[in-house]
Amino acid sequence: MTDALSRTYGDGCAIAHALDLVGERWALLVVRELLLGPKRFSDLQAGVPNARPNMLAQRLRDLEGTGLVRRRKLGPPARAQVYELTERGQELEPILLALGDWGRRSPLMSRDARIGTDSLLLALKTHFDPGRWRGAPAVYGVELDDDVFTVRAGDELVIQRGEPADPDATIRADPDNFRAVFVTGQQRELDLTGDEDAVRRLVAAVT
Structure with missing residues (x-):
């Protein structure tokens, strides 16, 4: 038994x-x-600002030990160490999205609590309805504070960290306004460049 599995339910059920x-x-x-x-x-x-650094480090070690996360060093000039999901870890995405969809329908969920930028973008994936998408596929740059994402919409919604090469539109917003428009369907002013109709189509497909 690995250190990561030193605590176990001892139950033969796969769940x-x-x-x-x-x-x-x-x-x-x-x-x-x-x-x-x-x-x-x-x-x-x-x-995850509420996690103590030593607890976060322990969870990363646990996830590395079970083959869900790995460490990698970036090449120059950054030379930083990053954590990333393995292929096995990436398989958890539909499970987390389904869990998020289940959680958002809970009457006990706080609607005022902080939500991070990654969570906002994942909420788009949870809400995206391909049946409501209209027109040709589109690529968006989304800039929330210091975070930049590439969003590709069409038959599905694909989101990656990083700046797109040639977006149809770029959306710049603070997280609160982005959440209001793309998650709760409110009217807020956003900083847009490019094809505004493409942005309206994205809003229609997620709200």
Whole structure:
């Protein structure tokens, strides 16, 4: 038994074993923070600010030990160490999106609590309805504070961390306004460049 599985339910059920792997506190939130691409430890801390640094480091070690996360050094000039999901870890994406969809319908969920930028972009994936998408596929740059994402919409919604090469439109907003427009369907002013109709089509497909 690996150190990561030193605590186990001791139950032969596959659901119990899955919880052995990712059921510890903060584990799934670490996975959430890595779904859209690699992050440095400091960026992970920003994404889960209520996790103590030593607890976050332990969860990362646990997830490495179970083969869900790996460390990688970036090449020059950055030379930083980042954490990223393995292929096995990436398989958790539809599970987390389904869990998020289930959670958002809870009457007990706080609607005023802080939500990070990665969570906002994942909420788009949860809400996106391909049946409401109209027109040709579109590529968007989304800039929320210091975070930049590429969003590709069409038959599905694909989101990655990083700047797109040639977006149809770029959306710049603070997280609160972005959440209001794209998650709760409110009217807010956004800083847009490019094809405004493409932005309206995205709003229509997620709200």
